[in-house]
Amino acid sequence: MSARRTMHLDDANAVLDRHRNLFNGTPLQRAAAFVAPLGIAGFAIFAVWWLAIPFSQIGPGLASLAKFIALMFPPSTGGHLHLLLKAMGETLAIAFLGTLIATVVAFPISFLAARNTSPHAGVRFAIRRGLDTIRGVDALIWALVFVGVVGLGPFAGILAIAVSDTGALGKLFSEAIESTEERARESVLANGGTGLLAVRFGLLPQVLPIIAGQILYYFESNVRSATIIGIVGAGGIGLQLSEQIRTYDFDQVAFAVIMILITVAIIDWISSKLRFAIIGRRAVV
Amino acid sequence: MTSSILSVPQARLEVLLADYRREVGRRRRQSLLVLAILAILMVIAGRFGEVDLNNLVDNISNFTSYFGRILPKLSIANFGADVADWYWNVAGWLKLLLDTILIAYLGTLIGAGAAFMMAFFAAADLAPSKALRWSIKRIFEFCRTVPDLVFALMFVSAFGLGPLAGILAIAIHTFGTLGKLFTEAVENIDMKPVEGVRSTGSRFVEMVRFGALPQVMSSFASYTLLRFEINVRSGSVVGMVGAGGIGQDLFVAIRKFYYSDVSAILLMIIVCVAVIDLVTERIRHRLSGQDKHG
Numbered sequence: 304m305s306a307r308r309t310m311h312l313d314d315a316n317a318v319l320d321r322h323r324n325l326f327n328g329t330p331l332q333r334a335a336a337f338v339a340p341l342g343i344a345g346f347a348i349f350a351v352w353w354l355a356i357p358f359s360q361i362g363p364g365l366a367s368l369a370k371f372i373a374l375m376f377p378p379s380t381g382g383h384l385h386l387l388l389k390a391m392g393e394t395l396a397i398a399f400l401g402t403l404i405a406t407v408v409a410f411p412i413s414f415l416a417a418r419n420t421s422p423h424a425g426v427r428f429a430i431r432r433g434l435d436t437i438r439g440v441d442a443l444i445w446a447l448v449f450v451g452v453v454g455l456g457p458f459a460g461i462l463a464i465a466v467s468d469t470g471a472l473g474k475l476f477s478e479a480i481e482s483t484e485e486r487a488r489e490s491v492l493a494n495g496g497t498g499l500l501a502v503r504f505g506l507l508p509q510v511l512p513i514i515a516g517q518i519l520y521y522f523e524s525n526v527r528s529a530t531i532i533g534i535v536g537a538g539g540i541g542l543q544l545s546e547q548i549r550t551y552d553f554d555q556v557a558f559a560v561i562m563i564l565i566t567v568a569i570i571d572w573i574s575s576k577l578r579f580a581i582i583g584r585r586a587v588v
Numbered sequence: 589m590t591s592s593i594l595s596v597p598q599a600r601l602e603v604l605l606a607d608y609r610r611e612v613g614r615r616r617r618q619s620l621l622v623l624a625i626l627a628i629l630m631v632i633a634g635r636f637g638e639v640d641l642n643n644l645v646d647n648i649s650n651f652t653s654y655f656g657r658i659l660p661k662l663s664i665a666n667f668g669a670d671v672a673d674w675y676w677n678v679a680g681w682l683k684l685l686l687d688t689i690l691i692a693y694l695g696t697l698i699g700a701g702a703a704f705m706m707a708f709f710a711a712a713d714l715a716p717s718k719a720l721r722w723s724i725k726r727i728f729e730f731c732r733t734v735p736d737l738v739f740a741l742m743f744v745s746a747f748g749l750g751p752l753a754g755i756l757a758i759a760i761h762t763f764g765t766l767g768k769l770f771t772e773a774v775e776n777i778d779m780k781p782v783e784g785v786r787s788t789g790s791r792f793v794e795m796v797r798f799g800a801l802p803q804v805m806s807s808f809a810s811y812t813l814l815r816f817e818i819n820v821r822s823g824s825v826v827g828m829v830g831a832g833g834i835g836q837d838l839f840v841a842i843r844k845f846y847y848s849d850v851s852a853i854l855l856m857i858i859v860c861v862a863v864i865d866l867v868t869e870r871i872r873h874r875l876s877g878q879d880k881h882g
Binding site: 325343346347349350351353354356357360361364365367368371379389392393395396399400403435436439440441443444448449451452455456457458460461462527528530531534535538539544545548549551556560564565567568575 | 839
């Protein structure tokens with residue numbers, strides 16, 4: 304062991320002194336570290352009290368849950384495999400078309416909502432708030448509304464996903480546009496290009512890969528949400544699933560769930576392959 | 589070509605131009621291919637999705653008029669009374685909204701707590717056992733792929749109507765999503781502190797506590813806050829199947845065409861989500877700021 308290292312090890316106090324600031328938080332930080340967990344726990348206790356959680360139900364509930372799970376095996380199609388397959392196809396169609404429509408609508412809007420391409424701060428503010436409002440309403444509620452507009456069936460689901468995703472994608476796209484490098488656009492402008500050309504050649508190449516990744520990510524998540532909107536009659540496998548749970552046909556529930564799991568796994572696999580092909584190994588948020 | 593600043597010989601230029609055209613042509617063909625695939629998928633999906641544009645065009649007036657109908661009738665002359673009329677059940681709805689927030693809170697807390705304990709066993713860089721890691725990852729996947737409403741429906745059957753079913757459904761879904769995010773956060777840490785702790789002969793728990801946890805704590809908190817906001821939104825939906833919260837009233841209002849109630853409840857949910865969004869975003873910015881310093 305070198306002399307230098309020995310000295311350091313012997314002199315633990317010197318080392319401690321050098322890094323004293325790592326150990327001594329301000330009183331405020333210390334108080335926060337103490338109070339924050341207490342506050343979280345306190346609020347949880349208040350929540351349990353306020354909601355009047357019936358603890359006595361947990362035992363029997365778990366027992367009946369175990370019974371349900373026992374009923375799930377072996378999974379069975381209940382004799383209507385083609386119905387389930389069709390419903391799964393519907394689910395995929397809802398997710399695909401919903402995402403597609405949302406993309407087509409959200410893309411132009413996002414330019415109006417991005418700081419660096421918006422024509423006016425007022426326009427930007429109004430569009431941002433509009434997108435927030437759309438996003439604040441769950442897809443299932445949109446589905447309920449659209450069932451009233453176009454009737455029962457997958458079309459209502461497509462429109463519901465399209466609307467609720469327009470809000471989310473519009474926000475994400477505009478953030479992607481805002482985070483672009485200005486220099487590419489400026490150089491197009493400096494070469495005498497119009498604003499439109501600057502966007503086409505200076506901005507689009509930067510955002511397209513990011514946007515493509517986000518679209519794929521949303522498609523994945525929409526496959527998941529399209530499996531439930533059937534509960535309100537907006538098409539897809541959710542209708543069968545909710546009916547089977549209500550009628551306690553748990554073997555069929557298990558089958559439908561397995562179908563969903565496999566489908567989602569395949570879609571995830573395909574889309575992650577595509578995503579890596581487009582943007583490389585980068586996280587998409 | 590005296591005015592040209594290019595000093596590339598003509599022959600070389602032609603080669604370069606040909607290269608350029610070939611490259612552009614290749615990309616054009618690629619884009620066309622993608623568009624063609626998209627078009628085919630669209631037609632197939634349109635078939636499956638029973639897309640009926642005529643239906644949409646015929647009924648789109650329903651959609652716009654729907655928003656006309658759910659708008660409250662407010663007049664300036666009688667504003668106070670009109671608002672009071674619109675929010676005739678404000679006390680009851682506020683209580684239900686608080687229920688929803690608390691359901692989301694408890695669900696997030698339980699789900700995040702469970703995910704926190706499992707994430708270190710599922711991360712590739714820390715996991716003590718490969719088999720354990722694989723099975724935890726599959727459990728996460730299962731919990732986030734099965735829709736929370738399906739869990740809610742089952743729990744309503746098992747535990748009875750009420751918030752307990754909603755809390756558990758949200759907790760399970762949160763467990764699945766946060767488990768995945770937490771695991772990824774742990775997989776992205778700098779391994780040097782972990783190795784430092786390991787070299788002192790520590791056990792797994794100490795390795796996690798002193799090597800990994802300080803690196804991931806702020807991103808864990810940030811993900812959890814983001815999930816909380818999402819859960820408030822889905823908490824407003826699980827009520828539709830009887831799992832507590834404001835969703836039940838909203839569902840009834842939409843189904844029974846109590847138009848002004850729909851807008852009143854929706855407005856409350858939107859404002860609530862927006863406020864939570866703002867607050868959590870503040871905290872998250874703080875947390876990520878801390879991350880950069882330390």
